[in-house]
Amino acid sequence: MDICALLNNYLGAMFPKWGWETRIYLFLDGYYAHTYLYFAWTSGICQAMCISVLATNRLSAIIFPNRHHHIWSTQRLRIAYAIQFLPGMMAGMATLFDKTQLYRNSKNGVIPKFRNEALVTYFFLIAGAFLTVVCIYLIFAYCYLLFVLRMNTKMIKNSAFQKSRNQIKKKEMKLFIMSSITVAIQIAALCLFVSYATSILVISLDKFYLLYNAISDLYAGINPYLLWIFSDSLRKYILIRIGFRKKKKGPSSSVLTVVVH
Template sequence: MVELRTVLAFVSSFFGLTTTVVNLLILIAIFGPRRAYYRSHFFYVIYMVGVLIDIVALANCHLLALLPSKGLFLDTFLSSTKLGRLFLFLAWSSRTCQGFTNFFIALNRVTAIVAPIWSQSSIRGLCFTVQFGVGIGVGLVAAVLNVYWCNTSADSWYIQFYDTPSTHLFFDYVFALITFFSMLTIAAYAVLIFNFQSDSRKSVRRSASDQNDREVKNEQSLVYIAICVCTMETMYYVMYCYGFIMNANFQLNLETIYVSYFLFTDLYSGVPPYLLLLFSTPIRQDVKRILSPLMNGVVRRIDNKVTPLSTDEDQV
């Protein structure tokens, strides 16, 4: 079991590092020459904010939670609960903000079908204000609750909440918040499924040029992304119910909860950039453009090393 956790930790860290690089490439693409196009499509603005939050969530998970769980830098971590509280603040606030991001993505696709509203800057500003306001608020509450460092096995340490009424009240509040927005997200998911085929047929009939056809395909791809993200949101809702509501008396193994948290954070924060690369043609083209000079440089270096060797063989 210990060896399995070690392997999972290594795979998790490698995936987190790779995903962070992919996220940075996507941010460079969004802020690149085609940034005016991305800004005009609020879907990409939402996704850009989500990518930044995902990077914070991954860094927080692997630096402030995974390290003490592996017995690393224990003198620094165990000297007080400050780093543990920082982890809780970033974990709960980033997760709340991610939930809003996923809801906004689904809402953006639904309103694109029903009634476009995202052109109004006031609505955009209100969305992000609510997102970060609620997210930071949830994170602050998590950080000020009574916590302690719990030693589960050998040198594995995890920050843990004390089993108090205020802790349960906090879990219940977050559960109500997640339930509300998960239901809205699932409802948006259902509307997308219901309208997708008929909307696609109408869009195809209206396409009178290759440019229109490309635009239709891009819109369809954004719907696919929204559906995948909504599915992950549903999975998280189930996991939260199991870990924080069914575990009302803290009877579940803390290490099991944290291992599940590590894996799900990697999945939840790591899948969106790959979905964007898979389904969004503009993003895929821009990332290829960014990587092209690097790949060409690698090929030239290989050619420079191989060419002299070939010349020597020809002389022999």
């Protein structure tokens, strides 16, 4: 979904805005406009649902440690996939009921827009309410995770387990940084939607999509780097797969053969 968001932002918004291959976009006309707006709204909602499902996965590991593997088994992953994609696809389908139009800008580029301004405001209010719920849930989930990790750290008082305590502190700091960055991006998107829908931020729809695409690109591109920086197991696996690190082999057992004459 992150790759889809990046491609849609550049092929559907930035390139036509810069005046690249304008004839193709004008030829496609409404098909291009509806396709771009559909994937723009779909990818935004799906990205929010993806990080919510990820937070739920981490939260369930703390609340239900014994049942976590069963909850997230292969058979139940279909539910997680549906939660991640169905709301976004439904939100995107709502954009198909409004007529679109291509506008020319000063750079001889084209900009897709909805014709019904009242319906656009309605879309933004719904998106703002949805992102508000997502942000509140993410803040609650990650605060609870950090609280549990902090309590586990305090429970390890014996010096013999100092190494385990240091490891928990390290994981706590990594989780705090990752969650802070993720929530900050979602709050930035929320503030943009709310300020535009309530006319606090008075800008054209063209500039709004420019800011939104920047936030979407940041969110879509930062996840792999966060995983690479903060996930030791994933980084180790990738290094082994590309040959920069050798896989540790377990101790091999030797068999002694005794020949009796």
